[in-house]
Amino acid sequence: MSSEPRIETSSIPENLHPVLSALADVAADLSRTIALGPLAGNLGASVGSNTDGDVQKALDIVADKAFAAALRGTGVRWYASEERQDVAQIDAGGAWALAIDPLDGSSNIDVNVSIGTIFSLQPALDDGEATFLRSGRHLVASGYFVYGPQTSLVVTFGDGVEQFVLDREARLFRKTKSAPSIPSQACEFAINASNYRHWAKPIRAYIDDCLAGIDGPRGKNFNMRWVASLVAETHRIMSRGGIFLYPGDDRAGYEQGRLRLVYEAAPIAFLVEQAGGMATTGLLAVLDQVPETLHARTPLIFGTSEKVRRVIDYHALPELEDAALFGNRGLFRA
Ligand SMILES: O=P(O)(O)OC[C@H]1O[C@](O)(COP(=O)(O)O)[C@@H](O)[C@@H]1O
Ligand SMILES: [Mg+2]
Ligand SMILES: [Mg+2]
Known part of the structure; x- marks a missing residue:
C-alpha cells in the first residue's frame, strides 16, 4: 500500500486511519478494474464455490485477496471474509477485527450494474471466531x-x-x-418478488398492501425496485428512503433468507440506524442478533423507520387474528 492516505482523514478516528486508508486504496483499484470490465479479463467467471455452496466469481476472489493483503500492518488482527471458511490472522498484535463482504452483488459483475464492498470493525478478542460471534452492538x-x-x-x-x-x-x-440521512417519507419498496409464493404471511401481507396502492389500506401508490446488489439498494435508501426486504422463506436453505449477518446485515444495520432508519429481522433488531456461526444468514428488513415498524407490527400479530385484520385492513391504514 502507498504511504499516502487514500482518504481525507479529518473526520476519521485517528486509530482507524491506517485501516480506512488501506480499504480505500483497494477500493480505488477495484473501481478501476470494474470500470474496465471485460478489458480487465473475465471478472464474472465462476471459479468455484464457497463453503455454503455459493458460486464464487473471479472478482470475489481478487477482491478478497487484495483486501487481506492491504490490511497488513494496519492494526487488524482478525479478518473474516464471506469468501473464506475461517477467520484469518493478519497482525498478531492488532487491536481490530474486520468482517468483509469483499464483493457484494456478484451476479451484477457481468452486466455493468453497481456492485460494492461491505465491511465492519470491532475490537479484537484473543479468540478470532468468538470476536465475530457477538451482536452487532460491538x-x-x-x-x-x-x-x-x-x-x-x-x-x-x-x-x-x-x-x-x-x-x-x-x-x-x-x-x-452533506451526510446521508434516511428520509422519513418514501414510497419505494425493494424485494425479490419472484419469491412471493415462498414468503410467510406477514411479508406477503405487507407487500400486498403496497401493491394495492391507493385502493388499499396504505392509501397511496408505491414503486418497486430490485437491483440485486445490497449496496446499491442501501445507497438508494440512504438518499431517498424506502424499505428493503430479504426475508426468510420456505425454499431449502433460505429459512433465514440469503444475506449474511456478520458480513452484510450487521454492518448495513449499523449504518442504517446511524442514518436515522431501522433494521430488523422482523422479530428483533438486526444489531441485537447474535450470530450462531460465522457465515450465518439472517432475514434483513431495513429502511425508513415508519415502514420497518409496520413490518414488525405485522410480525407481531397472532397468526389467526392477522388473517382477519388483513381482510379488514382498516387497522393498518397508512
Ligand atoms: O439473487 P437474489 O436472490 O435476488 O439475491 C440478491 C442479493 O444477493 C446478494 O447479491 C448477495 O451478496 P453476494 O453477491 O455478496 O453474495 C445481495 O447483494 C443481493 O441483495
Ligand atoms: Mg453480499
Ligand atoms: Mg459477496
Whole structure:
C-alpha cells in the first residue's frame, strides 16, 4: 500500500486511519478494474464455490485477496471474509477485527450494474471466531463502497454517517459536504418478488398492501425496485428512503433468507440506524442478533423507520387474528 492516505482523514478516528486508508486504496483499484470490465479479463467467471455452496466469481476472489493483503500492518488482527471458511490472522498484535463482504452483488459483475464492498470493525478478542460471534452492538465502524457511476464510501464511526466520493485523478476519497440521512417519507419498496409464493404471511401481507396502492389500506401508490446488489439498494435508501426486504422463506436453505449477518446485515444495520432508519429481522433488531456461526444468514428488513415498524407490527400479530385484520385492513391504514 502507498504511504499516502487514500482518504481525507479529518473526520476519521485517528486509530482507524491506517485501516480506512488501506480499504480505500483497494477500493480505488477495484473501481478501476470494474470500470474496465471485460478489458480487465473475465471478472464474472465462476471459479468455484464457497463453503455454503455459493458460486464464487473471479472478482470475489481478487477482491478478497487484495483486501487481506492491504490490511497488513494496519492494526487488524482478525479478518473474516464471506469468501473464506475461517477467520484469518493478519497482525498478531492488532487491536481490530474486520468482517468483509469483499464483493457484494456478484451476479451484477457481468452486466455493468453497481456492485460494492461491505465491511465492519470491532475490537479484537484473543479468540478470532468468538470476536465475530457477538451482536452487532460491538461494532465501532461499518461502511460500504459502491462501485457505480461514482465510487462512493458511506461509513459510520457510531456518530452519524459520512460519505466520501473517489476523485479518480487524485486517487483520493474526498468527503462530501452533506451526510446521508434516511428520509422519513418514501414510497419505494425493494424485494425479490419472484419469491412471493415462498414468503410467510406477514411479508406477503405487507407487500400486498403496497401493491394495492391507493385502493388499499396504505392509501397511496408505491414503486418497486430490485437491483440485486445490497449496496446499491442501501445507497438508494440512504438518499431517498424506502424499505428493503430479504426475508426468510420456505425454499431449502433460505429459512433465514440469503444475506449474511456478520458480513452484510450487521454492518448495513449499523449504518442504517446511524442514518436515522431501522433494521430488523422482523422479530428483533438486526444489531441485537447474535450470530450462531460465522457465515450465518439472517432475514434483513431495513429502511425508513415508519415502514420497518409496520413490518414488525405485522410480525407481531397472532397468526389467526392477522388473517382477519388483513381482510379488514382498516387497522393498518397508512
Ligand atoms: O439473487 P437474489 O436472490 O435476488 O439475491 C440478491 C442479493 O444477493 C446478494 O447479491 C448477495 O451478496 P453476494 O453477491 O455478496 O453474495 C445481495 O447483494 C443481493 O441483495
Ligand atoms: Mg453480499
Ligand atoms: Mg459477496
